[in-house]
Amino acid sequence: xxxxxxxxxxxxxxxxxxxxxxxxxxxxxxxxxxxxxxxxxxxxxxxxxxxxxxxxxxxxxxxxxxxxxxxxxxxxxxxxxxxxxxxxxxxxxxxxxxxxxxxxxxxxxxxxxxxxxxxxxxxxxxxxxxxxxxxxxxxxxxxxxxxxxxxxxxxxxxxxxxxxxxxxxxxxxxxxxxxxxxxxxxxxxxxxxxxxxxxxxxxxxxxxxxxxxxxxxxxxxxxxxxxxxxxxxxxxxxxxxxxxxxxxxxxxxxxxxxxxxxxxxxxxxxxxxxxxxxxxxxxxxxxxxxxxxxxxxxx
Amino acid sequence: xxxxxxxxxxxxxxxxxxxxxxxxxxxxxxxxxxxxxxxxxxxxxxxxxxxxxxxxxxxxxxxxxxxxxxxxxxxxxxxxxxxxxxxxxxxxxxxxxxxxxxxxxxxxxxxxxxxxxxxxxxxxxxxxxxxxxxxxxxxxxxxxxxxxxxxxxxxxxxxxxxxxxxxxxxxxxxxxxxxxxxxxxxxxxxxxxxxxxxxxxxxxxxxxxxxxxxxxxxxxxxxxxxxxxxxxxxxxxxxxxxxxxxxxxxxxxxxxxxxxxxxxxxxxxxxxxxxxxxxxxxxxxxxxxxxxxxxxxxxxxxxxxxxxxxxxxxxxxxxxxxxxxxxxxxxxxxxxxxxxxxxxxx
Numbered sequence: 001x002x003x004x005x006x007x008x009x010x011x012x013x014x015x016x017x018x019x020x021x022x023x024x025x026x027x028x029x030x031x032x033x034x035x036x037x038x039x040x041x042x043x044x045x046x047x048x049x050x051x052x053x054x055x056x057x058x059x060x061x062x063x064x065x066x067x068x069x070x071x072x073x074x075x076x077x078x079x080x081x082x083x084x085x086x087x088x089x090x091x092x093x094x095x096x097x098x099x100x101x102x103x104x105x106x107x108x109x110x111x112x113x114x115x116x117x118x119x120x121x122x123x124x125x126x127x128x129x130x131x132x133x134x135x136x137x138x139x140x141x142x143x144x145x146x147x148x149x150x151x152x153x154x155x156x157x158x159x160x161x162x163x164x165x166x167x168x169x170x171x172x173x174x175x176x177x178x179x180x181x182x183x184x185x186x187x188x189x190x191x192x193x194x195x196x197x198x199x200x201x202x203x204x205x206x207x208x209x210x211x212x213x214x215x216x217x218x219x220x221x222x223x224x225x226x227x228x229x230x231x232x233x234x235x236x237x238x239x240x241x242x243x244x245x246x247x248x249x250x251x252x253x254x255x256x257x258x259x260x261x262x263x264x265x266x267x268x269x270x271x272x273x274x275x276x277x278x279x280x281x282x283x284x285x286x287x288x289x290x291x292x293x294x295x296x297x298x299x
Numbered sequence: 300x301x302x303x304x305x306x307x308x309x310x311x312x313x314x315x316x317x318x319x320x321x322x323x324x325x326x327x328x329x330x331x332x333x334x335x336x337x338x339x340x341x342x343x344x345x346x347x348x349x350x351x352x353x354x355x356x357x358x359x360x361x362x363x364x365x366x367x368x369x370x371x372x373x374x375x376x377x378x379x380x381x382x383x384x385x386x387x388x389x390x391x392x393x394x395x396x397x398x399x400x401x402x403x404x405x406x407x408x409x410x411x412x413x414x415x416x417x418x419x420x421x422x423x424x425x426x427x428x429x430x431x432x433x434x435x436x437x438x439x440x441x442x443x444x445x446x447x448x449x450x451x452x453x454x455x456x457x458x459x460x461x462x463x464x465x466x467x468x469x470x471x472x473x474x475x476x477x478x479x480x481x482x483x484x485x486x487x488x489x490x491x492x493x494x495x496x497x498x499x500x501x502x503x504x505x506x507x508x509x510x511x512x513x514x515x516x517x518x519x520x521x522x523x524x525x526x527x528x529x530x531x532x533x534x535x536x537x538x539x540x541x542x543x544x545x546x547x548x549x550x551x552x553x554x555x556x557x558x559x560x561x562x563x564x565x566x567x568x569x570x571x572x573x574x575x576x577x578x579x580x581x582x583x584x585x586x587x588x589x590x591x592x593x594x595x596x597x598x599x600x601x602x603x604x605x606x607x608x609x610x611x612x613x614x615x616x617x618x619x620x621x622x623x624x625x626x627x628x629x630x631x632x633x634x635x636x637x638x639x640x641x642x643x644x645x
Binding site for chain 1: 375378380404407408410411412414415416419420421422423424425430433434437438480483487
């Protein structure tokens with residue numbers, strides 16, 4: 001059909017990111033997961049506008065009511081609106097997940113890059129540090145360090161302490177992933193080329209090596225958020241996490257430890273439980289699809 | 300710098316060092332092999348063992364040898380991309396190994412490298428325009444528009460189009476990538492380029508294009524090349540002088556025509572006789588070497604080539620020959636060749 005002599009401009013190039021996104025969209029579960037997580041995020045961010053009730057305000061006339069039109073998820077034993085508490089609790093849970101993972105990713109990335117790039121004594125030191133941190137059972141050390149951290153941060157607010165502790169204790173896995181990748185990439189000719197052009201070590205690490213580590217980094221971050229949410233819920237359930245009356249999904253479920261609430265007021269603990277499960281499962285679906293999408297071997 | 304006229308240093312070739320852009324003096328690179336519980340050094344890979352040569356301004360020095368003979372290590376050590384074990388490199392009368400960070404960065408503008416493998420020498424996550432402009436950026440050209448103009452000019456100069464700048468390396472062929480690598484090295488307008496087997500990963504048809512491009516650029520920019528290769532035909536095409544390496548040592552260094560017409564070192568002779576001739580009826584005596592290349596961890600005593608040399612005499616096993624000017628401009632490290640020439644002169 002077309003004239004063969006006309007030089008045809010080839011289609012615009014697909015960046016590696018664009019190709020990964022195309023592969024990601026192929027997974028239905030991941031797209032649903034992304035939608036659910038987005039919904040949770042909207043509920044959490046917009047909580048003050050969505051909830052008609054104050055999550056902390058007692059209403060003794062409407063105590064322990066099952067779900068109604070006014071109170072969608074019912075009320076608890078002091079008359080607080082469970083829906084309001086659930087979405088405000090989502091704020092806490094998601095924030096803990098995000099902040100803890102941001103901290104963990106930042107430390108892990110820098111430690112991994114430095115360790116792999118410089119090698120030698122630095123590498124040995126960082127790797128032994130990761131060994132030490134990874135050899136503790138996480139729940140135990142987290143429970144032990146939360147009061148200490150809260151004290152150090154001189155805040156009654158244990159949320160800060162939880163975020164700091166989770167962040168400070170989960171970076172070693174990422175540091176190892178990044179270190180391994182750095183060891184491979186730093187030997188490539190294009191890093192040598194950058195060195196020969198006069199690029200600083202920082203530039204070599206962050207401009208040339210780091211982008212090659214983005215795939216494991218994003219997968220780690222996704223699963224990390226889910227894990228941090230679960231950890232926070234677990235800690236709050238054990239009474240070590242977010243302290244009442246501030247709602248979090250964990251401490252709302254914790255109230256079900258009382259047999260009376262477990263049997264007679266199921267709506268107060270089923271809602272936060274389901275929200276936790278949906279969020280964590282959705283994030284894990286996203287993580288799975290992401291891992292496949294960024295794998296250069298897949299098409 | 301005064302000329303010591305001891306007659307066995309190749310740098311004495313021209314009587315003065317004034318026009319030498321690069322002088323490499325007894326360059327040594329050993330890689331430690333660590334072992335045992337305490338990770339002590341148990342042995343050393345003698346990748347480059349006391350190599351001395353110089354490169355004149357505007358000249359192309361070809362460096363040939365088998366795989367693993369230390370050619371690439373020489374190139375990278377000169378540019379201080381690998382730390383040297385000992386020795387001295389003078390570039391533009393500056394002692395490269397004693398410069399501090401700032402001075403070294405400034406010097407990097409003048410000396411660049413082109414790599415063998417066009418697939419691993421470009422950052423796969425960076426549009427090639429950025430790769431080409433990176434040198435300009437790190438040396439302080441922050442103005443994006445000015446940098447883009449310089450990049451476009453460079454891309455056109457190596458035969459690419461400006462719309463290529465936004466593309467990623469995987470969208471180019473091997474030959475195109477090699478051109479991009481050349482553009483990146485040239486963007487800083489260096490004086491000296493180490494070409495580390497720049498065409499050996501390319502198709503034969505593309506090799507000629509890239510070689511001619513390199514020659515044109517040399518003329519236009521007044522470049523000096525250290526051209527590392529294992530293909531003698533390629534070296535013959537581009538070099539003014541040729542150095543031959545064997546197990547970490549320079550065994551012969553001579554003007555191109557002398558190397559190809561009248562090689563002195565038996566190893567050079569063997570290499571030359573391995574060049575395939577495009578004439579099946581031609582009969583010739585090929586010099587086929589026996590045995591394997593000795594390990595650079597434990598090189599033979601005396602002349603390193605004596606284990607495979609058909610002319611080796613007793614002396615070769617014990618005494619190491621030095622690189623000497625046996626014929627005008629032609630240096631070789633060989634006892635047998637030295638004796639022959641002395642006899643013919645006597």
